[in-house]
Amino acid sequence: MKEKAIIMWNHYRTAIPAFLAIPWVRGILLMLYYLAIMAGLLYLYRNGDFSTPPFVYQGF
């Protein structure tokens, strides 16, 4: 069991970086990275400033 785990670990230790090095994979991951930043900014600034200065109507 332990030997099987070591074999799997060694396999993924080389396979994952190799996968990530594929240009189109890197491109998609970068795109998702930028999307996450933009989504975070959108969430932070979701509330707009629609306030107006206080104004007491005097026209009675």
Next chain:
Amino acid sequence: MSTPSSQPPGHQPAGNKAPTPHLIPALAAILVLVGAIFFLDRVTSAQEDQYVYRLAHIQQHQFAVGTVIMQAAIRQPDLLPVFGSSEMLLGASGYRPRNFFSSSPTGFSVIDFSTKGITLLNITQDLAAIGPELRGKKIVVSFTPDNFRVLEVGKDEYAGNFSRMHAYGLAFSPDLSMALKQRMARRMLDYPDTLSKDPILAFALQNLAANTLPNQILYYLTFPTGQLENLGIRMQDHYSVRHFMQMNSSLSRIPPLSQKINWSDLVSEAENQQKIISSNNPYGFENDAWLKHYHDTFEVKQPASGDSEYLNTLAATKEWEDMDMLLQTLNELGAKPLILGRPINGILYTAAGISSRAQQVYYNRIQTLVGRYYIPFLDFRDYTNDRYFNIDISHPSRKGYAITDQTLDAFFHGMIK
């Protein structure tokens, strides 16, 4: 030296690295984001089309300073949007159009975007921000003669009703002529406090107002940024409305209830009610208001003693320019408006020393101005000396509202052209 066949798959030999590895993913992310925003805009607009009926009988700050609910209202064939001021909001609650038409008695409801103290300059920006959705649509713009008794609207009134969303919508509108935007910019720059939080807006308005070629170039250079800002604020408006919808999910539409209304009976009944509560003075003030506010201080002036000051103010007030720009905006956007004025309270004006002759100067001038645009215009001037039309200098009584309701009904059903 290693050969290409011994390299791990996907490995790029040194010297073959993409020069800008982040550019395409960044551009792709931007494209996806823009697509998502447009999709969200469509989806939330469709939801607002359903929700807007629940909002027709309530007043909420966000709906007056935002645009998405205004646009949703305009898209509905059985909602009549009204833009006005306190003359739509104060007194006689049962007769106020928003309440009177809440159950769509004659096939439509009024959705009232009026706010107290709003100026013609504010309303013009509201309409500009709504944009081409106004084309072919019926709306009502309401005002009173009192607007023209001051040289210029007060800073507090303008700022208190200022909407940065609407201001951006006007400044960066692709639908209005440059000449109109320039005129509006010059007026908006008269209130610099409202622009202090928005350097892009201020910059655009300054360049619009300057009207030289270099300034126009600078304005157009800021146009894409302004449009982006417009888009951002619009999404914030969607979010605010959605948040309101979630917090007020119990709000429901008032079920439509068709009624046959005898308008002359309604107006008579309103007048009879008004006579009872405006019986202790000859000016039409309601009894409580007369006793509390006017009884000790009201002073009758010499006939025509106030004409000179009134006529000087009338000649010099910037409200004519503001009204002209409002009418031009409606024209350029292709709206089908009713311009709804109110009668001068002739009894009060006369008591204040402003003669009928001077009052007529106002009527003539407003008629001429609106007439240039071939827009339906009513101001109920026949009620100038009707004691029971107004409860004070500019706010309608029960009778005044009943007549207003009758007029809105006639307009909606195409009987006023």
